[in-house]
Amino acid sequence: MKAPKLTAIILTYNEEQHLPRCLASLDGVVDSILVVDCFSTDKTVFLAENNGAKVIQHSWTNQSTQFNWALSQTETTEWILRLDADEYLTPELQSEIRGKLSSMGNDIEGIFCGRQMIFQGRLIKHGGLFPIRVLRLFRYGKGQCEKRWMDEHIKVPGPTADFKGNIIDHNLNSLSWWIDKHNHYASREAVDLLNLRYKFMPHDSIATFSLRPGSGSKRWIKENIYANLPNGFRAFAYFFYRYIIRCGFLDGQEGMTFHFLQGFWYRFLVDAKIAEVEQYMKKTGCSATRAIKEILFINVQPTST
Incomplete structure (x- = not known):
């Protein structure tokens, strides 16, 4: 054939x-x-x-x-x-x-x-x-x-x-490069989580409720469970789940660095950026899209101002 x-x-x-x-x-x-x-x-x-x-x-x-x-x-x-x-x-x-x-x-x-x-x-x-x-x-x-x-x-x-x-x-780049990249990633992920709350963009998602591990089930958990937990607390909860319950500590020193930075620091940074955007919205009375542009420097091509 x-x-x-x-x-x-x-x-x-x-x-x-x-x-x-x-x-x-x-x-x-x-x-x-x-x-x-x-x-x-x-x-x-x-x-x-x-x-x-x-x-x-x-x-x-x-x-x-x-x-x-x-x-x-x-x-x-x-x-x-x-x-x-x-x-x-x-x-x-x-x-x-x-x-x-x-x-x-x-x-x-x-x-x-x-x-x-x-x-x-x-x-x-x-x-x-x-x-x-x-x-x-x-x-x-x-x-x-x-x-x-x-x-x-x-x-x-x-x-x-x-x-x-x-x-x-x-990826073969340095840890400093990784941290800088994930700082930018955190701004972009904050946009998607803010969109779940304020619906300023069409919601496009592969989220699927399934017991089968995969990107669809992971997305469903993020959007329907993780996103509804209190900001900040969910970063602690997620890190504890990964590092203790799912035995992330078995990945050694490198694993500790990875799970802490990607599973806690990054998630907490996302929540901190969300909080900053929402504080700006409350202070100025502007829309989510305007606040995102002013605080995160991302133009999401808003449908309203």
Whole structure:
């Protein structure tokens, strides 16, 4: 049976450190690679083109907008693989894609795989986080990225299948870089949580009530349980759940750093930003969208002022 054409889409900005590893994991797996670059100032574009990828540059709004724009620029293909530049495919997932994609029934519109994370050189195994099931393979024309400011996922309307292999997220930048990135992430996540309260944007979500661990069930818990807990307290509760109840302490020193920073500091920072926006709204009487622009410096293209 002839293998279907598969195109990988990678969004980049100054990813010269990670991109060669990512592209190497796609060798012999995909037919073409589209790199959508946000005007990198390092060797990202050179490395991408030197490894046979097609590069298009496009200004940045957020991950969701950039990826959906990339889909509109994709040439004729049958399947799309979404991959971040600091991620790579395991040999098991490479083998599954090469061997099983051609046998997918015509009704299958998306394929889930696992996603694992390496933090400061250590594979995070505890805390109830990884491997998480994510939809990264989908039929061209069937999938689209959620229209969100943070934690966006691919959604398809039809049936899906599962591969056992994993995508590894292994960022090699410093802890200072990680903290700065998550400060920006916290502003974007604050926008999505504020939207649950004030509904200034359409709500686009893959949230699904399910006992099966995955991105859909995780999103349902976040939107229907976590979001309704008191600001600040929920960060403590979430960290306690991850680090104590789900045994995050078994991930050692690196795991303690990761679970504390990502499971408590980051979540508390999100809540602090939400509180600051709401205090500004109360003080000035302005809308949520205006307060977000003034406090978080994010223009969410408000429907009202």
